[in-house]
Amino acid sequence: MKLRFEATEDPLEKMTTAEAIRTLIDFYRTSQYCYSARETVEISGVKGIVLDSGGSQASFLMQAFTLTKRSFINMSRDFGYYWLRLVIYVVVTICIGTIYLNVGTGYNSILARGSCASFVFGFVTFMSIGGFPSFVEDM
Numbered sequence: 001m002k003l004r005f006e007a008t009e010d011p012l013e014k015m016t017t018a019e020a021i022r023t024l025i026d027f028y029r030t031s032q033y034c035y036s037a038r039e040t041v042e043i044s045g046v047k048g049i050v051l052d053s054g055g056s057q058a059s060f061l062m063q064a065f066t067l068t069k070r071s072f073i074n075m076s077r078d079f080g081y082y083w084l085r086l087v088i089y090v091v092v093t094i095c096i097g098t099i100y101l102n103v104g105t106g107y108n109s110i111l112a113r114g115s116c117a118s119f120v121f122g123f124v125t126f127m128s129i130g131g132f133p134s135f136v137e138d139m
Helices: 017-029 032-044 060-077 079-099 107-138
Strands: none
Touching: 017 032, 060 079, 079 107
């Protein structure tokens, strides 16, 4: 069996690199992509109000309020981050409340209540610190 290879008449085979580049440039200049790129360059060339580098016109309190509101919205949408922590807080509150239910009013009772308060404040602080890095990052 004999295989025959037929020569194709492909115009690209006879074109030099310079001619191909010229053809591509001409095609691009008449295309929609060139028009869109020119509009983008014109829009980016418009001068506007320039802020200081990294600065913001909002006050610190307004930034804190906006970021806190955004953080609460994000956390309420994420079950694992917000609602599970709320359940943990409730369970820990019930456990601590039952431990210190009938402590009494003596000197040792006051020390026990003080240590309970220290534990609760420490626990709440370390549980709430998880949202702080994202707050600072957004700020």
